[in-house]
Amino acid sequence: xxxxxxxxxxxxxxxxxxxxxxxxxxxxxxxxxxxxxxxxxxxxxxxxxxxxxxxxxxxxxxxxxxxxxxxxxxxxxxxxxxxxxxxxxxxxxxxxxxxxxxxxxxxxxxxxxxxxxxxxxxxxxxxxxxxxxxxxxxxxxxxxxxxxxxxxxxxxxxxxxxxxxxxxxxxxxxxxxxxxxxxxxxxxxxxxxxxxxxxxxxxxxxxxxxxxxxxxxxxxxxxxxxxxxxxxxxxxxxxxxxxxxxxxxxxxxxx
Amino acid sequence: xxxxxxxxxxxxxxxxxxxxxxxxxxxxxxxxxxxxxxxxxxxxxxxxxxxxxxxxxxxxxxxxxxxxxxxxxxxxxxxxxxxxxxxxxxxxxxxxxxxxxxxxxxxxxxxxxxxxxxxxxxxxxxxxxxxxxxxxxxxxxxxxxxxxxxxxxxxxxxxxxxxxxxxxxxxxxxxxxxxxxxxxxxxxxxxxxxxxxxxxxxxxxxxxxxxxxxxxxxxxxxxxxxxxxxxxxxxxxxxxxxxxxxxxxxxxxxxxxxxxxxxxxxxxxxxxxxxxxxxxxxxxxxxxxxxxxxxxxxxxxxxxxxxxxxxxxxxxxxxxxxxxxxxxxxxxxxxxxxxxxxxxxxxxxxxxxxxxxxxxxxxxxxxxxxxxxxxxxxxxxxxxxxxxxxxxxxxxxxxxxxxxxxxxxxxxxxxxxxxxxxxxxxxxxxxxxxxxxxxxxxxxxxxxxxxxxxxxxxxxxxxxxxxxxxxxxxxxxxxxxxxxxxxxxxxxxxxxxxxxxxxxxxxxxxxxxxxxxxxxxxxxxxxxxxxxxxxxxxxxxxxxxxxxxxxxxxxxxxxxxxxxxxxxxxxx
Numbered sequence: 001x002x003x004x005x006x007x008x009x010x011x012x013x014x015x016x017x018x019x020x021x022x023x024x025x026x027x028x029x030x031x032x033x034x035x036x037x038x039x040x041x042x043x044x045x046x047x048x049x050x051x052x053x054x055x056x057x058x059x060x061x062x063x064x065x066x067x068x069x070x071x072x073x074x075x076x077x078x079x080x081x082x083x084x085x086x087x088x089x090x091x092x093x094x095x096x097x098x099x100x101x102x103x104x105x106x107x108x109x110x111x112x113x114x115x116x117x118x119x120x121x122x123x124x125x126x127x128x129x130x131x132x133x134x135x136x137x138x139x140x141x142x143x144x145x146x147x148x149x150x151x152x153x154x155x156x157x158x159x160x161x162x163x164x165x166x167x168x169x170x171x172x173x174x175x176x177x178x179x180x181x182x183x184x185x186x187x188x189x190x191x192x193x194x195x196x197x198x199x200x201x202x203x204x205x206x207x208x209x210x211x212x213x214x215x216x217x218x219x220x221x222x223x224x225x226x227x228x229x230x231x232x233x234x235x236x237x238x239x240x241x242x243x244x245x246x247x248x249x250x251x252x253x254x255x
Numbered sequence: 256x257x258x259x260x261x262x263x264x265x266x267x268x269x270x271x272x273x274x275x276x277x278x279x280x281x282x283x284x285x286x287x288x289x290x291x292x293x294x295x296x297x298x299x300x301x302x303x304x305x306x307x308x309x310x311x312x313x314x315x316x317x318x319x320x321x322x323x324x325x326x327x328x329x330x331x332x333x334x335x336x337x338x339x340x341x342x343x344x345x346x347x348x349x350x351x352x353x354x355x356x357x358x359x360x361x362x363x364x365x366x367x368x369x370x371x372x373x374x375x376x377x378x379x380x381x382x383x384x385x386x387x388x389x390x391x392x393x394x395x396x397x398x399x400x401x402x403x404x405x406x407x408x409x410x411x412x413x414x415x416x417x418x419x420x421x422x423x424x425x426x427x428x429x430x431x432x433x434x435x436x437x438x439x440x441x442x443x444x445x446x447x448x449x450x451x452x453x454x455x456x457x458x459x460x461x462x463x464x465x466x467x468x469x470x471x472x473x474x475x476x477x478x479x480x481x482x483x484x485x486x487x488x489x490x491x492x493x494x495x496x497x498x499x500x501x502x503x504x505x506x507x508x509x510x511x512x513x514x515x516x517x518x519x520x521x522x523x524x525x526x527x528x529x530x531x532x533x534x535x536x537x538x539x540x541x542x543x544x545x546x547x548x549x550x551x552x553x554x555x556x557x558x559x560x561x562x563x564x565x566x567x568x569x570x571x572x573x574x575x576x577x578x579x580x581x582x583x584x585x586x587x588x589x590x591x592x593x594x595x596x597x598x599x600x601x602x603x604x605x606x607x608x609x610x611x612x613x614x615x616x617x618x619x620x621x622x623x624x625x626x627x628x629x630x631x632x633x634x635x636x637x638x639x640x641x642x643x644x645x646x647x648x649x650x651x652x653x654x655x656x657x658x659x660x661x662x663x664x665x666x667x668x669x670x671x672x673x674x675x676x677x678x679x680x681x682x683x684x685x686x687x688x689x690x691x692x693x694x695x696x697x698x699x700x701x702x703x704x705x706x707x708x709x710x711x712x713x714x715x716x717x718x719x720x721x722x723x724x725x726x727x728x729x730x731x732x733x734x735x736x737x738x739x740x741x742x743x744x745x746x747x748x749x750x751x752x753x754x755x756x757x758x759x760x761x762x763x764x765x766x767x768x769x770x771x772x773x774x775x776x777x778x779x780x781x782x783x784x785x786x787x788x789x790x791x792x793x794x795x796x797x798x799x800x801x802x803x804x805x806x807x808x809x810x811x812x813x814x815x816x817x818x819x820x821x822x823x824x825x826x827x
Contacts, residue, residue, distance in 0.1 A: 071470035140330075141585075
């Protein structure tokens with residue numbers, strides 16, 4: 001079954017829409033659901049023109065396609081457990097919160113908190129992702145625990161903060177404090193970043209480019225060869241008696 | 256004139272000696288009266304359900320700077336208990352440290368109508384009163400901290416009990432406090448030097464007074480002021496193995512000075528009843544403490560029960576929270592309140608699989624069960640330190656049912672049995688004892704019977720809780736789950752003659768009262784005229800003395816709010 005949601009032109013396009021109901025499982029029994037704009041609850045077809053092709057027995061057979069100006073549609077795929085969501089353009093904040101299965105594919109850029117506290121499944125973002133990609137939420141000690149987030153562009157600050165499991169792959173560069181407080185899982189950054197893995201206690205992180213403002217609380221272990229490249233291996237964060245592994249292609253300490 | 260008639264209520268009112276009698280309760284203008292006009296009064300049919308005076312929590316942390324800091328530093332806690340706006344109810348959030356409305360609604364659903372904030376630093380009283388404004392469904396009172404007060408310690412050093420009384424009297428009426436709280440007396444001042452006091456005979460740096468001298472002098476000063484409540488003591492050395500001897504030493508300092516109520520209220524004694532010399536041989540010493548309390552009518556304690564799960568600990572005991580931080584390595588907040596006290600906050604998770612936590616859980620129950628007189632051991636969790644107050648119904652169930660205790664005991668750390676006497680205790684509390692431990696005992700201990708709290712006699716404030724349970728049909732020792740469910744949510748909670756909560760839904764906006772005390776002190780002991788006091792105040796505080804008091808207008812900024820000042824005749 002394929003559900004296509006095309007955003008209708010809105011009178012005030014800058015008002016975000018809270019759309020945690022856009023989850024494949026919810027479309028098994030029709031598209032009679034609602035989304036919120038501020039304190040207004042709106043039927044789904046007031047915001048989207050909805051078309052449905054075919055039918056499905058299980059959530060895994062449902063594909064949701066979102067078209068049009070989706071940059072301010074928030075919380076799409078929250079608690080998603082199966083199926084597939086394809087976003088052709090940009091997507092708003094908190095896409096894929098707590099998702100435990102299925103796939104989200106984003107053609108454009110993602111706003112903050114992409115895949116926050118994710119438990120499983122996979123998210124692919126062809127553009128950039130903003131801050132707190134695949135991170136934990138305010139105050140909590142455990143972020144993402146499983147699944148894969150792959151971003152082909154760059155990500156903002158605090159990517160993979162509190163990472164506890166699963167894999168985060170960034171093909172571009174990461175901002176400040178990538179992998180802060182991580183205690184499990186794998187973080188791979190193909191570009192550069194600053195201050196990676198502050199206070200990490202476990203897990204593994206690779207920075208193929210240069211780690212700027214490298215933290216002095218990581219102990220240099222040596223160099224290793226991996227995938228035809230040479231990495232400098234660090235362990236830390238020893239400020240927190242951490243035993244994480246950080247591999248960087250190159251690093252610069254703060255002057 | 257508003258009238259309300261509650262029909263067929265199965266009343267337990269320990270103060271008036273009513274134990275399970277089915278009767279009608281007549282209410283006019285917020286007070287209980289002999290009778291009302293049957294034809295015009297609003298009628299509530301209780302249908303034989305258990306009806307008690309409104310609940311009173313004699314030690315809870317609900318309002319003030321440190322509570323608010325618990326909110327800031329735990330955004331994850333604010334996510335844990337969210338409820339949307341509904342009817343008259345505001346949206347709420349938070350589990351162990353809810354928003355003020357959340358606190359108020361949840362207490363109200365459990366039938367509580369009066370709350371005592373356990374620790375208010377005088378300097379930060381305004382914040383506490385500000386939050387009281389938004390705790391609309393309960394009357395509020397505030398314990399005021401004097402444990403590290405420089406002027407008090409100097410007067411104690413000089414052996415001048417009357418001066419101690421004068422300082423306490425002035426401060427209480429200035430900050431609109433209700434009673435004297437000592438949190439780790441002396442220790443919070445030593446914390447300003449990065450130290451602590453280990454027990455009651457350790458001198459405080461610089462001031463050279465010992466906690467024992469402070470406790471003894473302040474207890475006497477409290478009686479000179481004729482305050483309604485006694486001194487409210489959080490003993491030294493909280494949470495360390497072997498601290499029970501220090502607790503017994505502190506309780507042993509207390510003479511019997513008052514024939515209407517206790518002379519000392521020792522709070523959250525569970526945290527002060529530990530044996531052993533370290534965490535390896537940590538064990539329960541609830542028996543010697545309960546035996547000690549049984550022999551001394553001048554002492555009332557409360558449980559400070561720990562329940563398993565997530566919560567936040569917050570206390571004025573700064574050094575103790577630092578020790579906890581070193582155990583947990585999680586977030587920690589710490590604060591020093593100028594010339595007065597300290598505070599600290601950390602989030603904790605009490606786990607069944609943890610031996611220490613399991614022993615703590617058992618100790619709270621043992622204290623309640625081994626204290627023979629329920630008027631001497633009140634039910635609290637030291638909310639939220641032992642557990643959030645929403646866990647009270649489970650504690651009631653545990654106290655009423657040996658079978659429930661055994662079922663829970665089977666799930667805790669297997670070593671626990673060797674370290675606690677709980678499995679051997681057969682006592683099961685009855686409805687009357689529970690009523691004492693959750694309302695009447697509190698009213699007597701706080702000295703608020705005279706203002707009509709904690710009973711349902713004619714003239715009392717019409718605070719009533721009707722629980723959906725029939726005591727003649729339920730055997731609490733077997734059907735404990737029904738008891739727990741009934742205490743979770745009242746059919747009706749009535750506050751000063753108005754139905755404020757019906758089956759968990761709160762129906763009205765605020766109508767609460769802040770109760771405070773003003774001892775009448777002669778001019779020769781008026782601290783405002785005392786040159787030395789004023790000079791030191793202006794020298795050391797960051798606020799001017801004239802800006803320090805909380806104005807009375809502050810307490811009644813809303814039209815419907817009331818503030819009730821209890822005036823006492825001080826012997827000064």
